[in-house]
Amino acid sequence: MSALTVDSLELSVAGIPLVTGVSFTVGAGERVGLIGESGSGKSLTATAVMGLLPDEVDAAGSVRLSDVDHDLVGATEKQLARVRGRRMAMVFQEPMSALNPSMRVGDQVAEIMLIHGTRPDKATARAAAVELLGQVRLPEPAETARAYPHQLSGGQRQRVMLAIALANDPAVLICDEPTTALDVTVQARMLELIRTATEERGTALLFITHDLAVVAQTCERVLVMYGGRLVETGSVKEVFTAPKHPYTRGLLDASDLEAVDEHGRLRTIPGAVPGAGEFPGGCVFRNRCTDATGDCAEAPVLSEVDDRGFACWNPVGGPA
Amino acid sequence: MTVQILRRALIFVVSALVASVAVFGLLAVLPGDPAQVALGVSATPELLAKTRQEFGIDRPLATQYFEWIGGVFSGDFGNSYVTREPIGPQLVDRLGVTMWLVGAGMLVALLIALPAGVFAAVRHRRASGSVISGLSQLGVAVPGFVAAIILVQVFAVQLRWLPAGGWTPPIVDPLDFLSGLLLPALSLGLVQGAVLTRYVRSSVIDVLREDYLRTARAKGLTPYRALLRHGLRNASVPVVTVLGLQLATLLIGAVVIERVFVIPGLGSMLLDAVSNRDLLTVQGIVLVLVLAVLLVNFVVDVLYTVLNPRLRQAS
Ligand SMILES: Nc1ncnc2c1ncn2[C@@H]1O[C@H](COP(=O)(O)OP(=O)(O)OP(=O)(O)O)[C@@H](O)[C@H]1O
Ligand code: SF4
């Protein structure tokens, strides 16, 4: 049984669709990457799964967790509060602002255990917090626990966020670009930590990034998102070595520093991501796709066979 | 942090001394001879000279200042030129009354502003939140004495629920004390409450947008609990600053409100002293008012340091 099941998720603001018909699963202990250019709807999807959408965004469809007996779409704040931080947790992109500036980090880690009663009292939770800070490999965890966020570096704060997220052993961990704001060496160590920590605990991971190398390093399976839709899915190996969707191929070419076009320039996907609500009808990638044909005026559906799928009328390398 | 607070304390002491020189100097350069005021126009030159000597105003200004400020340190504000009574004890009495009034006014303001401001912030996208903001906007535009007159008309004159004025000390009759305090405190506090509501609202809205509030909800706190545990302390920093400024405004507002409600506080003492041209009394009262404002600012600065860990750690 999958740890997380998202089915036909639709998100819109004032009738403008932002995310359309997104369905996917993340198996228990599985690590899945969600990639796509800026503005493709990755964060919205993650926020919807957490039930943290802003008031103005309307949601339809279904989000289920294996050990929660109700749908998270349409759940009350109270129901959601019981699930968040306990059954699923999230690490956000911005480590500098995600922690409360006027609270010691140890108390911020302890708090999530006290909220859900996974530790009986403050003293036990504090001790567990110090242990967790050690597990995310912060030096001198006892001392770090007494520090305020502004005394820590970005990388250290992101480790604190990970300690908070993992404190109650959630079944699902969502990371939204957790390393984008960090410098390269810190980033590599953080990725390694996320990998091993989720592996040890058997936590399912939904990892959002626009960096393909990061996905290759961290995940087993990948979902490619564009224009608020999933356009291609499959194992990291298959998708990265034999992409079917022209958009995925474009992403791969753009990230490949050796692939150059006939003028010797690095390849990029032509054009820019349209704003919300400005995607073409039919295939959302139509206005930027070099392979577009008349068929593409009708929206292709994502058909999956054994977790491998793509939504394109003219797939790369022909239909197969 | 100790260094920070000591620095603030030093600033407080220095500005208090500067203020005392300014208050003394301003009143010294005002035209008018206290002896003449005390004795009337028909006084003989000999009598005037004798009275000047008695008041000590025939000596150099510097001597007068040091004598005055030296006395102030031991609670001796000198004797009134008009009544010849010592000023200090009366000042303390009146200050006590005014502090009750200002304290009660502040309490009213806080009781209005905290819930209304938080509610308006949490619902700032909905109609109910806008109604609260609109009301506070309206409240800000009403001067305190107008509020006082309306309140007296409704609750004292029409409904006869509360007295229209007068003062009963709390030890004499606590109930009369409270019923006498209610209308003046409301007059002072309603307007300040409206002003404060807007500050509370905007700083809570700012805090609601913070990433760490989203983190708090991601941890499993409902929006209101997230705000209570993580938002209010951070939102309180700008609010405390405004609160300090408002205490000063309340002190000035009390001068007018005491007049309207015939309350024997520092404000009515000041107005009496001014109309009697009782300069030394005016000097003492103004000094006490200025010191009170400086003291409030000092306390706010210290609170600000304590509430903000970034400042607390720096030294
Ligand atoms: N509350 C909102 N109201 C209106 N439009 C929104 C809202 N939130 C997001 N959008 C729009 O939805 C689209 C997808 O946003 P989202 O944040 O999910 O992108 P993303 O894939 O996470 O991109 P990035 O890589 O930049 O984080 C964007 O065009 C964005 O402007
Ligand atoms: S469906 Fe058409 S437009 Fe869309 S990606 Fe495939 S070829 Fe390009």
Ligand SMILES: [Mg+2]
């Ligand atoms: Mg994003």
